[in-house]
Amino acid sequence: MVSRAARLYIGLVVSVAAVLVAIVADRAMMATHPPPIQHPLGALLTLQALFLVCDSGTTPTTSRQTRWSPSSAATLAAVVLLGPVWAALVGATALLSLQRHLRLAERLFNGAMYALCGLAAGETYLACHGVIGRTDPQHFRAILLAFAAAATAHVIVNHGLIWGVHRLNRVRGMSRSDGLESSLALLLASDLGYACLGLVIASLWRIMDWFAAALVLVPLFVARWAMGQFAEQQRAYAATMNALCQAVETKDYYTRGHGDRVSRGAVMIARQIHMSAERTEAIKFAGMLHDVGKLGVPTKVLQKTGPLSEDEFAAIQLHPMRGLEIVSPIGFLFEALNGIFHHHERIDGRGYPMGLAGHEIPEFARVIAVADAFDSMTTTRSYREAKSIEFALDELRKGAGTQFDPVIVEAFIAAMEQQGWQLPAPATKPPDPTTVTVKDHDDPTAPLRVIEP
Amino acid sequence: MAYWQALDSGRILLMVSAAMLVTAAAAGLIALHPSQVNVRAALAFGGFIAFGELFRLALPGGREAAPIAMVGAMAYAMLLTLPREYGPVTYDALLVVAVAAIGMTVGALPHIAAGRSAGLTGMCTRLVAVSCVAFIFRPIVSAGFGHAPLGFQVLVVALVFAVGWLVDTLVGALIRADDVGARFSVAIRDELRLQWPLGLAVGASVIITIFGAKQMGLMELLVFAGPLLVTQLAFRRYAGIRATYLQTVRSLARVTEVAGYVEAGHSRRVSRVAVAVGRGLGLAEPELLALEYAALMHDIGQLSLSEPIPGGATLLVSPADQERIAELGAAVIGEAGVLDDVAELVRYQSRPARGHEVAPPLGSMIIKAANAFDDMVGSSTDRNRSAAALERMRLDPVEYDAGVVAVLAEVAGRRVPSRL
Numbered sequence: 001m002v003s004r005a006a007r008l009y010i011g012l013v014v015s016v017a018a019v020l021v022a023i024v025a026d027r028a029m030m031a032t033h034p035p036p037i038q039h040p041l042g043a044l045l046t047l048q049a050l051f052l053v054c055d056s057g058t059t060p061t062t063s064r065q066t067r068w069s070p071s072s073a074a075t076l077a078a079v080v081l082l083g084p085v086w087a088a089l090v091g092a093t094a095l096l097s098l099q100r101h102l103r104l105a106e107r108l109f110n111g112a113m114y115a116l117c118g119l120a121a122g123e124t125y126l127a128c129h130g131v132i133g134r135t136d137p138q139h140f141r142a143i144l145l146a147f148a149a150a151a152t153a154h155v156i157v158n159h160g161l162i163w164g165v166h167r168l169n170r171v172r173g174m175s176r177s178d179g180l181e182s183s184l185a186l187l188l189a190s191d192l193g194y195a196c197l198g199l200v201i202a203s204l205w206r207i208m209d210w211f212a213a214a215l216v217l218v219p220l221f222v223a224r225w226a227m228g229q230f231a232e233q234q235r236a237y238a239a240t241m242n243a244l245c246q247a248v249e250t251k252d253y254y255t256r257g258h259g260d261r262v263s264r265g266a267v268m269i270a271r272q273i274h275m276s277a278e279r280t281e282a283i284k285f286a287g288m289l290h291d292v293g294k295l296g297v298p299t300k301v302l303q304k305t306g307p308l309s310e311d312e313f314a315a316i317q318l319h320p321m322r323g324l325e326i327v328s329p330i331g332f333l334f335e336a337l338n339g340i341f342h343h344h345e346r347i348d349g350r351g352y353p354m355g356l357a358g359h360e361i362p363e364f365a366r367v368i369a370v371a372d373a374f375d376s377m378t379t380t381r382s383y384r385e386a387k388s389i390e391f392a393l394d395e396l397r398k399g400a401g402t403q404f405d406p407v408i409v410e411a412f413i414a415a416m417e418q419q420g421w422q423l424p425a426p427a428t429k430p431p432d433p434t435t436v437t438v439k440d441h442d443d444p445t446a447p448l449r450v451i452e453p
Numbered sequence: 454m455a456y457w458q459a460l461d462s463g464r465i466l467l468m469v470s471a472a473m474l475v476t477a478a479a480a481g482l483i484a485l486h487p488s489q490v491n492v493r494a495a496l497a498f499g500g501f502i503a504f505g506e507l508f509r510l511a512l513p514g515g516r517e518a519a520p521i522a523m524v525g526a527m528a529y530a531m532l533l534t535l536p537r538e539y540g541p542v543t544y545d546a547l548l549v550v551a552v553a554a555i556g557m558t559v560g561a562l563p564h565i566a567a568g569r570s571a572g573l574t575g576m577c578t579r580l581v582a583v584s585c586v587a588f589i590f591r592p593i594v595s596a597g598f599g600h601a602p603l604g605f606q607v608l609v610v611a612l613v614f615a616v617g618w619l620v621d622t623l624v625g626a627l628i629r630a631d632d633v634g635a636r637f638s639v640a641i642r643d644e645l646r647l648q649w650p651l652g653l654a655v656g657a658s659v660i661i662t663i664f665g666a667k668q669m670g671l672m673e674l675l676v677f678a679g680p681l682l683v684t685q686l687a688f689r690r691y692a693g694i695r696a697t698y699l700q701t702v703r704s705l706a707r708v709t710e711v712a713g714y715v716e717a718g719h720s721r722r723v724s725r726v727a728v729a730v731g732r733g734l735g736l737a738e739p740e741l742l743a744l745e746y747a748a749l750m751h752d753i754g755q756l757s758l759s760e761p762i763p764g765g766a767t768l769l770v771s772p773a774d775q776e777r778i779a780e781l782g783a784a785v786i787g788e789a790g791v792l793d794d795v796a797e798l799v800r801y802q803s804r805p806a807r808g809h810e811v812a813p814p815l816g817s818m819i820i821k822a823a824n825a826f827d828d829m830v831g832s833s834t835d836r837n838r839s840a841a842a843l844e845r846m847r848l849d850p851v852e853y854d855a856g857v858v859a860v861l862a863e864v865a866g867r868r869v870p871s872r873l
Contacts (some may be wrong), residue, residue, distance in 0.1 A: 037591035073680075137536030144676075200661060203668040207603060222650045226687040233694045234789040237701065240690050243789035244705045247756050286723050292705075295712035295756075326711055329704045330697065347661035441751050 006168040010109045014163060015090075017112035020119055025085045035082040036133040043078075044086055049076040049116075049203075050213045056098035070220050071128045072154055072191060074120045074200025074213075079150050080143065081205055083132045084122025092119035113161045120157045125150035137204045144199075151195035153190060245288050248295055255291070256441075257424055258375055263287030265371030265412065268419060272411040273367075273410070279335065283364055286336035290343050290368050291442075293323025317352040318416060320344055337366025343372060346403045366405040370396060370412050373404070376442035378423060389421060461631045464556035466576060467624060471577035474584050481547030490548060491540050492531065497671040499556040501525035504678065506560025509572065510688055512647065513695045514738060516625075517575050520655050520688075521681050523675070526553040526579065527617060527655070528662035530587040534599045536670045542616025543801050544594045553580055574628055582621035589613055602836065608662060614659050618652045635732050643738045654684060663696040699745075706749035718832055719806050724748035725822040726864060727816075732861040734815065744751050744816045747786075747798035751820050754799070775803035806854040818854040822846060825853070830865075839865050 037043060054071035071094070078087040091114030095107050102110070126132075130146030131139055197216055206210035245259045266287035270280040297319050306315070324341045326393045342356060349357030359433035377392040387395075393413055401408040505522030512518055530549045532542050540793045558574045565571050590613050600604065622644050630640035658681060665673040706720045727748040731741050755778055769779070784798035787791050801813035813821075829842035843862050846853045 112654060135668060137668060137670055140536075190683045190686065193679035196679040199669075199676050200665055200680070201674070203665055203673070204661065207664060211607075215657055219654040219680070223684040223687040225650055226691045230687065230691040230694055233691065233698060236789070237694060237698045239789040239791050240698070243570055243792075244702075244742065244750075244753075245787055246707075247753055247785040248705075248708055250757050262650060288668075291709060293711070295708050298713075305465035322711055326704055326707055330700045343519060397551075426865060 003168060006165055007166050009164055010105055010112075013116070013164075014108050014112040017092075017115045017119075017388060018275060021085065021088045021092075021115055024088070024123075037081055037205070040082055040086070042210070043081055044089060045391065046210045047074045047078045047081075047090045047201075050077075050092045050098065050217070050446065051090050053217065055094060070194040070197065070223075071114070072151075072158070072195050073116070073197035073216065073220075074149070075114060076121060076151055076154060076195050077201035077205070077213075078118065078430075079122045079125050080130070080135060080147060080199065081133055084119050084126065087118030087122045088115040091115040098174035098343055107137060109165065113158065114159065117154045117157045121150040121154040135206050140203070151192060151198070154195060155191050158191070159188070171237050225274065241288060245292070248292055253380075255334050258379070259288045261293060261375045261379075261424065262290060262368065262371045265374060265421075266367050268365045268415040269408060269412050270370065272415040273408070275294040279364075282336040283339060283367060286339040286364055287368055289327055290323065290340050290372065291319070292326050292340075293319040293321065296322035296325075317344075320353050335364050336361060338362035339368050341365070343368040345369070347405055350400045351403075361405075366408050370404050372442050373399070374412065378421075385424070389423070390418070406417050462582055463627045463631045467574065467577050467581065467628065468865050471580050474550050478547045478550035481545060482551050484547065485548065487685075489544060491535075491542055491544055493539060493671060494529070494535060494542060495544075495552050496546065497674055498525055498529035498532075498553045500865060501678070502529070502553055502556030502562035503673045507558050507563055508578070508682065508685065509564075509575075511684055511696070512651075512688070513559065513692055514647070516629075516647070517572055518648075518651060519557075519560075519572075519575065519579065520651055520658075520685060521678070522557060523579060523655050523659045524662060524681060525619075526583040526660045527586060528666070529553070529581055530617075531590045531613060531659065531663055532666060533606060533610075533663055534595060534667045539670055542599075544591070546584070546587035546591040549591065550580070550584050553583045562734055578621055578624045578628070581624060582617045585620050586617035587596075588614055589616065603664075607664070610660055610663060611656065614656050618656065622648055622652070633732060634729065636735050639732075639737055641648070647738070648673050649665060651688065660663070668763070699742075700747055702746055707755065709752045715752050716831060719827055720749050720752060722832065723751065723820070723823045723827050726826060726861065727819050729864040730819050730823060730857060730860045731816065733864060734819070734856070736815075740816065743792075743794045743798060744819065746792065746795045747802070748787060748820050748823065750795070751782065751799055751802050751824060752778070752857045753785050754778040754780065757781045758786070762871060772803065777804045794803075806857075807851045813852075815857075818857050822853050822857045826861060826865070 035043075051071045051074035054074060055069055075087050075091045078090040092111045094114045095111035097107060097110065125146050128146035128149045130143045130150065131438075135143065162307075201212050201216050204215070208215070242260065246256070248261060249256045263284050266283045267280055268284050275283065297315050301308070301315050320341050320343060325335055327340055328337055339362060342354065342361055345351035345354065345356045345361045345365055346369075347358055347361070347366075349355055352381065374392050374396060377387045377395060378389060380386045393416065396404060397411045400409040489642075502522045502525040505525050506519050508521055509517055509519045526549075529552060530546075535542055539714060557580065561571050561573075561576060593609070601609075623641065625648075626640040626644040627637065629635065629644065630637045636861070658677070662673065662677060665677065667768040669676065703724075705720070706724075709715045710717050723744050728741055728745050731744045736744065758778070779800055779802050782802075783796040786799055787796040797818060798814060798816040801817035802824065804817065804821075806813065806818050806821075825846060826842055828840075829845070830839050832840075843858065843865065846858045847855070847863075
């Protein structure tokens with residue numbers, strides 16, 4: 001949804017764009033200088049078409065609002081070939097974007113934004129003594145620097161305006177889940193990379209005309225194809241991971257969906273404490289897989305009702321290590337492995353398997369520990385009903401400083417207040433009446449105890 | 454395995470031809486008069502090739518490509534004109550070979566320094582392809598092709614590039630067929646299917662580079678490196694996630710081992726044997742990938758059993774239970790919604806080869822045989838034991854497909870290549 005402040009902002013951007021384009025167009029008309037290339041109108045239409053084609057295939061891997069689009073190449077080619085007003089006209093084509101899901105407000109904003117980008121780039125280009133329509137070898141050196149400045153201006157205006165929308169929408173309490181998923185540095189680098197294509201198109205235009213645009217489209221289409229494949233593989237990967245995790249959980253009736261929910265909670269915390277996108281992705285998988293090592297614990301130990309012998313307790317304590325053993329060959333971030341291995345450490349140093357304390361415990365592990373305990377308390381176990389969310393949060397607060405990292409607990413509570421939590425459907429009695437009581441090793445309200453000798 | 458043992462006939466042939474080309478280029482370079490060398494162009498393109506070699510691209514299936522180096526080398530081989538101040542470009546084909554070889558070597562040095570493989574085979578393949586293009590194209594340029602109409606120039610450049618790219622792909626397929634023990638015809642099809650998008654992008658980039666240089670001079674290489682890198686990034690991410698995917702399935706398939714349902718290493722061994730058999734039967738790469746996933750996860754249905762089967766050998770369970778495990782496993786995999794072909798292979802893994810109106814898919818028959826073989830032989834390398842197992846399977850043509858067992862015997866006879 002678009003917030004009210006964002007709507008005002010969009011209105012502002014659109015009117016500024018309209019006024020500026022009108023002023024500059026007026027100036028250009030008074031000079032009555034058509035761009036010094038053959039068929040400027042044909043060039044404009046071709047570049048507009050190029051813009052639309054590039055824009056229609058923005059990469060689906062980044063978030064819904066920030067898209068990685070090579071369309072700046074068309075605008076920047078217009079800057080060199082035709083001048084600022086024409087570049088703004090190319091940018092304004094974003095109004096007619098072929099992406100059907102766009103709402104009117106988004107279309108208006110995109111059109112105005114890209115028009116402003118084209119205008120800014122064009123004016124910068126002229127200010128840096130770039131010549132319009134002359135890409136012959138004698139002039140090339142002269143326009144190179146001016147073009148670099150224009151490309152930079154384009155990127156700055158583009159990201160600045162988008163940043164504004166993000167900011168306003170976030171102030172209105174929007175979740176950051178739609179925020180930048182790909183790192184900003186990468187985005188900027190790729191934008192500048194694609195911007196260079198603008199100069200390539202402009203240079204080739206003098207000898208090949210529209211064919212230059214067609215030629216440049218080929219690598220772009222191939223890149224888009226690879227991006228599409230990437231997105232497809234990523235989806236397949238996540239789905240497969242989910243299915244495998246569910247398979248792992250079938251063994252214990254009451255903890256089904258546990259990995260998925262812990263993963264959800266860990267991601268909420270990660271966003272709240274502003275973890276980078278890459279680390280958030282890693283903690284998502286770490287949360288999902290944190291208990292995979294439980295498979296290595298004999299079922300009869302997991303299902304034992306009475307107190308555990310020392311050996312049996314040792315077997316339970318082994319599960320993070322088993323998990324690490326299974327997961328370590330995956331090309332994960334090292335941190336995710338750490339998170340799985342240390343998720344039963346306690347801040348006071350009385351946890352397992354290593355007995356780390358305080359900030360010796362990796363951040364991932366501290367995050368997963370909180371999400372883990374919360375889910376364990378709010379879901380039904382065979383020996384007790386599910387506790388309420390309030391109760392569980394209270395328990396977390398009580399444990400802050402001894403069992404949990406207070407900062408993480410606070411972040412989790414803040415995230416819960418903002419976004420709420422979807423409790424799983426209450427578990428009914430298991431279909432198999434012989435199922436014995438399983439004390440959940442994650443449950444801080446009913447900790448496992450070793451028999452005193 | 455020592456390095457020389459990994460050399461096979463195809464690879465030796467390739468390296469010998471590359472060495473001969475380099476020698477000829479070195480000799481030609483000495484004989485060349487300095488005025489015949491456009492030094493600036495040679496340095497610029499050599500640097501570009503080194504840069505491209507530095508940013509190599511890992512493709513699915515353990516392949517390695519260097520598309521940017523390829524763009525640089527091909528464009529240098531087919532360079533038509535430069536702006537006047539850069540001087541003439543009527544240099545010899547041998548100079549192209551020399552510049553490409555030096556550029557590639559320089560670009561490979563950081564890889565060696567970082568302890569990665571030098572990628573000698575890939576470099577030799579690229580060098581041979583570029584040499585073919587240079588020997589076809591340089592004489593044409595010397596004959597004044599630079600003055601031909603532009604459309605004709607573009608057409609000829611595209612055609613000659615296609616020839617060079619085909620050489621690259623065919624040599625690559627030859628080497629790969631040797632490496633993994635695939636049929637040459639299958640390897641060619643796999644290579645063409647996998648490489649054509651990249652080939653298209655490289656081809657268009659070569660044309661852009663050649664005609665852009667006419668306008669922008671050698672500065673163009675600087676300008677164009679950016680978009681090329683960004684394009685390559687898209688491919689890198691694609692190949693990266695595919696590799697992670699496979700690693701994940703490999704790792705998570707081990708949960709059955711950790712939980713004590715099957716013997717340690719069982720899934721890995723079954724998948725290796727199954728893939729080798731599939732390759733021997735001429736399966737293409739996408740089918741092999743599905744087969745590998747299915748073989749890795751074929752026992753995942755056992756996770757739904759309350760008690761592990763003693764010893765984990767599915768062979769010892771009643772056929773009905775085997776079917777149930779297969780059915781449960783297929784349900785687990787089908788849950789993902791994206792691996793339906795894999796689920797299908799897992800579902801029919803216990804169905805006898807003959808006797809049903811509908812025969813099980815080939816992949817399922819392969820998994821059935823590989824699984825039975827591993828249940829009987831395990832990690833043992835005893836030849837008698839493996840021969841006895843094969844004999845038992847041969848005597849049961851209703852359960853095990855005769856063709857699959859024949860290839861399995863062949864595979865069991867040699868060492869199974871660990872690379873996919």
